[in-house]
Amino acid sequence: MNKRLMPYYLMTVPAVILFFVFLTLPALQGVYYSFTNWNGFGDNFDFIGFKNYANLFKDSNVGNAYWFTFKFAVVVTILINIFSLLIAMGLNAKIKARNFFRGIYFLPNILSVLIVGYIFNYLFSNVFTIWGQNLGIEWLSTNILGSEQHAWIGIVVVAVWQGIAYNTILYLAGLQTIPHTLYEASNLDGANRWQEFWRITFPLIAPFFTINMVLAMKNSLMVFDQIVALTNGGPGRATQSISHLIYTGGFEGGEFAYQSANSVIYFILIATISIVQIRFLQRREGEM
Template sequence: MVLPAVAIFFVFHTLPVLQGIFFSFTDYAGYGTWQFVGLRNYLNLFGNDRIAHSYLFTFQFAIVATVLTNALALTIAMGLNARIRLQTTLRGLYFIPNVLAVLVVGYVFNYLFSNSLPVLGQALGVEWLSTSILANEDLAWLGIVVLAVWQACAFNIILYLAGLQTIPGELYEAASLDGASTWRRFRSITFPLISAFFTINMVLSLKNFLQVFDHVIALTNGGPGTATESISLVIYRGGFQGGEYAYQTANAVVYLVVIIVLSLAQLRFLQSREAES
């Protein structure tokens, strides 16, 4: 029963990955003939300023988006977990962004940042908001962060809600009788008991944000200039549009190793914090 699934996974996932690693040691352009070049593609990566900038932008974006997403999602989840009216309806509404296509939503946010917000900025007399932030090299990345956080919060909220519902209400009642403040209850009861869910959300968020692509395409297409080019976008453009198939495949292999190492390091660190709490 499992063999068909394993065969499909191998043909459409594992085999292409192995082929990509093989071609990363060649000068293949995606068509025509090729020759082995050894580690030349990998060595050339370290002297490429455009690739270095794309890594810097991606890490900056991923760290900020991961922190904001989890902070906002946990806050909303705690609010939804309280006894409020229309609780079930609100949970459904907050999950809607997760089922919407990122590109479609991205074009909507593109219109808001390029048209609606500048009008509002002009009315309020706010100079930096009077023009599209997507056309500003220093602010364009913030627009991508807003879209990414808005879309990613939905999934994280569901996981945090699942974690919050595992906490016995008697613990909060006992803490209230002891005179514990809201912050104290959160620090001593809520967060330690949902630390496993926090670990999952942080690791998945960072991994997903490091692979940002659709958000950039919909909002800035890597611009202004190359200010918001992510690693995935550079690999796509160079590999499929720029005749750098083997070179960008080497970049993809390095990128894969970076994501795996960061994810494992983050997981190990957060799990050690779980044990301490």
């Protein structure tokens, strides 16, 4: 080994140790407990093989949580990328106080998810309902978070509002890499704005689109804080995500081993979806 590189390798040792102790080791312990019937406390448990995994496919609560999570993730991922791209294109234009507006749009990203969730909980419960009553708007007069059919829409609104910030910054970075001479040449050729977008803008920011799609989908699949702050999985179990089910069942419901198995499957699904997304979108990049 090159002696000159030794100090750099040694500098990574503390980070590797911390990563292993606080991330890798707990994950391995979770996999180990998923093959047992441990309830989360005490030392008495037995190995039961794949029984927990088999029972997951028979559990209606697990099925409902997966359906809600995937529905939520797809809608949020699409909306975040549409709005963030539109905002980024607007901020990339030659407008006054452009840097000020960039800071304003990035502000939601630095706020705590729980704090934002509790603020919107108050807005949905008190402010918006009063506005609806005063304006005579029936659908706005009731708290949307109390409806089994529509509570998930309120969570989508909060997740999209806060998720747009980070994606907008990434799209801005991508838009700034496009030479203006390309747009000048397209104007000389008579191309309209729509043609410029599909033939110049979108192909050149395709790598940023890939990153944003993967990150937005991954974050949406792992939704937890918004659920806790807005509905806590209710009404009933209408808005219970997979993460929320794993937490409540594992730490409050005495299903530690059972939800450990659920978390293993959950991890495999998220990793698989992310890999498929990356490969598909990167293939699309090459075709553009």
